[in-house]
Amino acid sequence: MHNENQKQNTKLIKEVSLAADAVNPNQKTENDGVDRRGFLACMAWAGTGMLWTVAGGTLGSMLLPRRAGAADADSLISKGSFSFVQISDSHIGFNKEVINQNVVGTLKQAIARINAMPVAPDFVLHTGDLTHLASADEFDTVDQLMKTVKTQQVFYVPGEHDVTGDNGKSYLDRFGKNTKGQGWYSFDHSGVHFIGLVNVVDIQQNGLGALGQDQLAWLQADLKDRSSEMPIVVFAHIPLWMVYPEWGWGTDDGAQALTCLKRFGSVTVLNGHIHQTVKKVEGRMTFHTAMSTAFPQPEPGKAPKPGPLKVEAGKLNDFLGITDVNYVEGRSTLAVVDSTLS
Amino acid sequence: MAAKFLTIIALAAFGLTSLAQPASNPDGHPTGGSQPATGAINGRTLFLRNCAHCHGATAHGDDGPDLHDLGFTDDWIANRIRKGKAGQMTAFAGKLKLAEIAALVAYVQSLK
Numbered sequence: 001m002h003n004e005n006q007k008q009n010t011k012l013i014k015e016v017s018l019a020a021d022a023v024n025p026n027q028k029t030e031n032d033g034v035d036r037r038g039f040l041a042c043m044a045w046a047g048t049g050m051l052w053t054v055a056g057g058t059l060g061s062m063l064l065p066r067r068a069g070a071a072d073a074d075s076l077i078s079k080g081s082f083s084f085v086q087i088s089d090s091h092i093g094f095n096k097e098v099i100n101q102n103v104v105g106t107l108k109q110a111i112a113r114i115n116a117m118p119v120a121p122d123f124v125l126h127t128g129d130l131t132h133l134a135s136a137d138e139f140d141t142v143d144q145l146m147k148t149v150k151t152q153q154v155f156y157v158p159g160e161h162d163v164t165g166d167n168g169k170s171y172l173d174r175f176g177k178n179t180k181g182q183g184w185y186s187f188d189h190s191g192v193h194f195i196g197l198v199n200v201v202d203i204q205q206n207g208l209g210a211l212g213q214d215q216l217a218w219l220q221a222d223l224k225d226r227s228s229e230m231p232i233v234v235f236a237h238i239p240l241w242m243v244y245p246e247w248g249w250g251t252d253d254g255a256q257a258l259t260c261l262k263r264f265g266s267v268t269v270l271n272g273h274i275h276q277t278v279k280k281v282e283g284r285m286t287f288h289t290a291m292s293t294a295f296p297q298p299e300p301g302k303a304p305k306p307g308p309l310k311v312e313a314g315k316l317n318d319f320l321g322i323t324d325v326n327y328v329e330g331r332s333t334l335a336v337v338d339s340t341l342s
Numbered sequence: 343m344a345a346k347f348l349t350i351i352a353l354a355a356f357g358l359t360s361l362a363q364p365a366s367n368p369d370g371h372p373t374g375g376s377q378p379a380t381g382a383i384n385g386r387t388l389f390l391r392n393c394a395h396c397h398g399a400t401a402h403g404d405d406g407p408d409l410h411d412l413g414f415t416d417d418w419i420a421n422r423i424r425k426g427k428a429g430q431m432t433a434f435a436g437k438l439k440l441a442e443i444a445a446l447v448a449y450v451q452s453l454k
Contacts, residue, residue, distance in 0.1 A: 164434075165433050165435075166437050203391050203395065204390075
């Protein structure tokens with residue numbers, strides 16, 4: 001299994017590197033800074049960390065340097081641009097001997113990776129499953145740990161593990177300030193519109209997530225008066241697109257949300273839930289899922305069940321990681337770079 | 343009149359069958375008791391919405407354990423659903439009503 005994953009990691013690295021070539025702002029380009037080859041060809045299933053950079057109409061990405069401070073990452077941050085980091089599925093409270101008995105430790109490693117970046121990210125997005133069982137002490141631990149991130153703000157959306165026992169009340173009490181409904185909200189940052197959606201409170205019988213009509217109506221209203229030239233970043237826990245519905249890896253009414261976004265020139269959708277990097281591009285929309293900081297899950301359909309994946313001893317960090325996203329003013333794509341904790 | 347009488351017999355027979363054995367979904371999984379009527383609480387549906395992401399859609403276990411042939415009493419299972427287990431299972435007392443927990447218990451007990 002591990003050798004198989006190593007091959008897939010190598011594949012992802014190659015694909016990501018292709019895209020990175022096209023979005024490096026130091027590179028002279030006549031087009032919109034997009035390497036479509038790297039993304040249209042890419043449907044990678046792997047456990048590697050990723051840095052995203054968004055600019056203009058399509059997506060570019062590069063592999064995050066293993067050591068912070070590397071010149072490639074630094075070069076992505078230029079005047080008029082900003083970066084943010086996505087982390088996901090920290091599952092504080094999870095504890096399984098053969099998988100990961102120190103999820104606090106691996107989250108700390110992820111935070112250390114962020115804090116060692118050459119330029120601090122403007123903010124961090126946590127795309128859900130902060131906790132494993134949504135207990136008060138688990139939420140408190142996440143809250144305390146995330147306060148050690150060197151950034152201006154941390155934005156959250158819940159995962160199903162954060163809302164299972166009480167429909168999200170504990171989550172909303174702690175992280176739902178200034179949100180609407182079950183915790184959805186939007187904000188603008190340096191000309192980019194960010195939308196946090198909640199698709200985990202009403203899990204469907206087939207295991208798929210759902211947004212619900214109230215949230216979809218709010219989304220429509222939120223987007224109504226916005227210029228189609230404004231870059232949009234949508235983040236939610238369960239993928240909004242159908243990654244693998246057989247395991248509930250998709251959102252039942254996600255297509256309705258995506259329809260609302262169709263007129264925009266640059267849409268980047270960031271999700272978690274499946275504990276591995278998967279990306280694809282459809283038209284002007286780029287979809288990306290992030291690794292977990294706690295444990296990996298199998299590739300879709302490659303195991304009888306989607307539960308936690310046991311990996312070779314000492315190799316766990318190869319499958320955990322963070323995602324860095326970089327926006328460059330005047331470009332139509334965001335550059336997205338995943339990096340593992342190894 | 344004869345047709346009406348036959349219909350009543352057929353409905354009665356259906357009712358007896360429903361009580362005699364748990365109804366099944368097309369996928370063969372029990373629905374969790376004798377409440378197939380619209381509006382009734384369906385244990386299988388509740389299970390899929392609340393429990394399947396840990397115990398698996400077939401309840402044969404995934405992150406959480408296999409729930410077939412548990413061998414515990416209804417009260418024990420209901421208590422576990424309500425209170426959860428520290429470090430291992432979410433407490434559902436803040437979400438599920440007593441009737442819903444009862445339907446889930448019936449469903450879990452039907453898993454053989």
